[in-house]
Amino acid sequence: INRFDYDGDYGTVLNRFLIQAAIGCPITVHGTGGQTRAFIHIQDSVRCIELAIEDAPKAGERVKIFNQMT
8 A cells, every 4th residue: 555654754744734634633843843845835745646546556556656846
């Protein structure tokens, strides 16, 4: 199955915020909240998720890795 990382090490802030909102947990910011990596527009992130859902691997297929920056 594909991974949906929501932790502070591998998960994106969007993934973490989605999980926190879904379970009713207050949204948390790590560190100072300053962004140090590339920004991804929310519409691009949603489109990436949409493409992953539309082209989900069949049983037994290898996991597909999507890089939202490329």
